[in-house]
Amino acid sequence: MVMIVVALVLFSREDVPLETTSLVVLVLLTVGFTLFPYEGEQGAVVASDFFLGFGNRALVAVCGLMIVGQGLVATGALEPVGRFLARVWRWGPSFCLLLTLLITAVLSAFINNTPIVVMMLPILVGVAVRTGSSPAGTLIPMGFASILGGMATTIGTSTNLLVVNVAADMGMDPFDMFDFTGPVLVGGAVTIFYLWQVAPRLLPKRELPLNRGISRVYTAQIRLNKESPVVGQRLADAILKTSDAMNVDTIERGNGVFVTPLPDVELRAGDRITTSDTQGNLREFARLLGGTLFDGDQEVDAEHPLSTGGSRIAEVAITPASRLKDVLIGKAQLMSRYGLRLLAFNRMEGSEGRGSPGLDDVALRTGDVLLVQATPQRLNELKSSRDFLVLDGSVELPHTRKAPIALAIMIGVVVTAAANIMPIEVSALLGCLLLIITGCLGWKDAMGALSTQVIFIIVASLAMGTALLMTGGADFLANLFVYITFGASPAVVMASLMAMMAVLTNVVSNNAAAVIGTPIAIGIAQRLGLPLEPFVLAVLFGANLSFVTPMAYQTNLLIMNAAGYKFGDFVRVGLPLAILLWFSLSAVLIWAYGL
Known part of the structure; x- marks a missing residue:
């Protein structure tokens, strides 16, 4: 348990890669239980069992869905949706924002929300550029709508898949794809209204993060004259005259003869030094070196200014x-x-x-x-x-003739899993094979779709969950939670569990929070003699309430820098939203399960 606390602290640190923390967890668990064997009520802990997460069906499903989602992106299967939204934004900002939120949420219920956000970002930035407005009022609502949509189905996020599979492995009846869509629809109706009407009013009109007035960079040649003070000196000495500001790309000595720009190269009259910088800096470099500035074969002067070549x-x-x-x-x-x-x-x-x-x-x-x-x-x-x-403010999206095939494969993956024809991990793997066979994806793109970070976090989280179960840590924490909430109604206990998970997911990895929280939730329900489902769903919903901090979810970071948001913007919009969803989802679960 001490190691898990340390791991969660490391997960929350930005200066330590999540993959590194995950590997540290795996090494500590395997080496620790190898050197110090342990046998408890659950049996002996076998160190190599911690590697079974690499073959866990939830991880297979997550990887399969990442590749299938990449197939939609690579072929441009989502391009019609993006182009439609780009057109309808001319009808009226308020209605179009609502339509964007609804489409984003629905798509995110079946497709990993990262490609959805990646598709929507240029569209919303393009609208802001064309209208001269700030994108700040639309990007956070869109990003949060994608997180909301991901909560609605078992395949919406990797967090959902992990909770569902860990609970099933512990003996609970498995959830079907749409078993908890109802509560999300109830909470989602309130959330969409909040994101549509309230959130844009809470967000200040921030400028785009980078100053578009920054000077352009030009490439030019400085031709050294016989009178140049640096002729006969080393290149390093010439660069020193510019206060080490000049970066030399090439040195041309004669027609088509190039000298490697090493620091000890002796400069000669007629040498042409190619460098890139702002217009003002290039002129200053030429003055300091006693050379003449050329753009190609044309001397730079008032009538022939520097050119960027249409960049x-x-x-x-x-x-x-x-x-x-x-x-x-x-x-x-x-x-x-x-x-x-x-x-x-x-x-x-x-x-x-x-x-x-x-x-x-x-x-x-x-x-x-x-x-x-x-x-x-x-x-x-x-x-x-x-x-x-x-x-860049454009809404051009890639599109290929393979797009209908990729879309049909994605629909097939979802339908076969939803109809219980085959498990999602099997249908997703079949979808990957079909994408490769049909040429929708090459192996390079397929492998590029896999996230090392996600894979290692899931494996490490499953390993920590297994360690908690085998050593009795999950039972201890469940008993502790029941003891702390002793005398409270089951409704309060369940709502408190969801709130605890919501706090945890905004600080550490949501996958780690979900995998550790699921066995604890089952233990709490068993001790109280109550149905397992509402407590497992409390963990699932709480682990998805990653609205309050930009670090809580990778799409939050993407929209944060794209629109120039500050940390406080997420707190200002995300905290009321998390409380609103926590209250509404808790109320629905309490009513549905009679707690």
Whole structure:
């Protein structure tokens, strides 16, 4: 139990990757029970059993659904929905916001809400750019609607799948796909009204996070004259004259002859130094080096200014599936791999320009927003990339001829699971195979859809839950909870459990909170001699109330940086919403189960 508390604290820390904490948990459990064998009432604890989470049916289902969801994104199967919403926003902002919330919630009940949010973000930002308004009034409501929709079915979120499967493994009758949709519909009606009419009024009109007035970056050549003071000196000395501000791309010496720009290279008259920076800085570099500024073969002057080659400035966000997560900005190769010049960087702490000290050593995270300069062609290519979400105000979405096939496969996965023809983990795996066979997804895209973070968190959470059960920790915590709430009605006990889970999920991983909370909930119900279902649902609903902090859910981070929200904006809107949903869901469960 002490180890689990430490793990939950580590899960709450932003400076420790969740994957690292998960691996630490697995190593401590397996090594600890190997060196110190334990046998309790549940039998002997076998250390290798903690690895069984890698083959758990809930994890298989989660991975399968992530790949199937990627199939919808890669083929553009959701493009008609996005294009429809982009058109209807011209009818009237209030009605269109309501329609956006409803569509987002319904889609999120069957598809992982991350691709839904990724699809909606450019649409809502595009509306804000066209109308000259702030996107702040729409992005948080849309993001919260996606979380709400995910609560409605067993496959809506990985949290739901974990709770349902852990409860079934402990002997409880398994939930069908729509068994708890009713309570969510009741609470959802109130929530949608709140997100539609109240939330936008609580949110200040924040500006987009990065200053669009930041100077563009130009590429030019500084040609050294015979009179230049740096002729005969080392390149390092020339850079020192610019206060180490000049970054040298190439040195051309003669027609088509290039010299590697090493610090000890001796500069000669006629050398052409290629560098990139703002217009003012380039002119200053040329003055300090005693050279002449050229754009191609044309000398830069009043009649021939520098040209950006038709490039545009746009904001791009790091997606949860991006391969650049945890990569240092200095090693991300933004220019060579993606054709992007970094102008500024934004995280919730604030914006920084490209020349800010230490920026190269910053590791990219989900939701980080980069102000970049690139050609229109490069930006269009990025729109089909899983590494970036382009927030350039356009609503262009990728679409392929395979889209109907991918959509049919997704519908088949949901229908076969809902009709109990086959379990969701089987139908999801079949869907993955069909996507590969039909060419909707390549293996590279399929593997890219899997999140190492999600996989490790689920496995570590299942391992902690198993350890709690085998050592009697779950029984102890259940008894402690019953003792603390002694004398309270079953309704209060159940509502208190949901509130505790809601607090926990906004601080630590919601999957960890759900897996640890499920056996405790079953233990509480058994001690009180009450039905298991309302207490398990209290854990499931409470673990999904991740509205209060931006760190509580990965889509929260994505919308936070895209709209320039502050931490307090989530508290201002999310706390009343969490209380509202907690009260309404508790009331429905109390009424439905006669507590």
